[in-house]
Amino acid sequence: MGDKEDARKARYANTDRERMRWYDMVGLCTKCGNDMQSATSKWCKSCAAKQSKMVMAREKRLVANGLCRKCGKKPFMSKSVSYCAGCYEPVLRRAKAWHKPYLKMVFDHYGRKCACCGETEPMFLTIDHVNNDGNVERKAIRSNALPKHIVDSGFPKSYQILCYNCNCGKHRNGGVCPHTKKGDFL
Numbered sequence: 001m002g003d004k005e006d007a008r009k010a011r012y013a014n015t016d017r018e019r020m021r022w023y024d025m026v027g028l029c030t031k032c033g034n035d036m037q038s039a040t041s042k043w044c045k046s047c048a049a050k051q052s053k054m055v056m057a058r059e060k061r062l063v064a065n066g067l068c069r070k071c072g073k074k075p076f077m078s079k080s081v082s083y084c085a086g087c088y089e090p091v092l093r094r095a096k097a098w099h100k101p102y103l104k105m106v107f108d109h110y111g112r113k114c115a116c117c118g119e120t121e122p123m124f125l126t127i128d129h130v131n132n133d134g135n136v137e138r139k140a141i142r143s144n145a146l147p148k149h150i151v152d153s154g155f156p157k158s159y160q161i162l163c164y165n166c167n168c169g170k171h172r173n174g175g176v177c178p179h180t181k182k183g184d185f186l
């Protein structure tokens, strides 16, 4: 109650900065001052949603003009990477950093070696779908989101670690690694 009263007073504060500080102190949206801050930002849910809608519209406009979605100054690298090289670098770094701890958990759970040939060099290791239904799933989950998906679903038995060789061999050999069952390839 008292807080609301304080916030109302704050609306008459001398400067915008001062007012925003007030809103922040009493937990109100620092943009509109009407609603409570959301859990993830100093703005209320509707202000945050409006802002992200605006950002999305801006990015869409830039990309439609062939420009980097972030800086809007340089042309983007490609249709699938709609950033210029300079803006993409930190994005990529963050994406990698984000997915790394999950990948580590996945390797820790399934073992840091190829389930077929025993290869242990981490650079060679990949996540394999035991039942060869990776294509179906890949459409639903972006590949760098797969480790998190596996952790979230409690490390299902439908995954294993294979090296690139065994993984490729398995797909070329109709679902069984040629180490296990020789097939004719050439």
Ligand SMILES: [Zn+2]
Binding pocket: 029, 030, 031, 032, 033, 034, 035, 043, 044, 045, 046, 047, 048
């Ligand atoms: Zn607001």
Ligand SMILES: [Zn+2]
Binding pocket: 068, 069, 070, 071, 072, 073, 074, 083, 084, 085, 086, 087, 088
């Ligand atoms: Zn850029």
Ligand SMILES: [Zn+2]
Binding pocket: 114, 115, 116, 117, 118, 119, 162, 163, 164, 165, 166, 167
């Ligand atoms: Zn292998």
Ligand SMILES: [Zn+2]
Binding pocket: 116, 117, 165, 166, 169, 177, 178, 179, 180
């Ligand atoms: Zn193998």
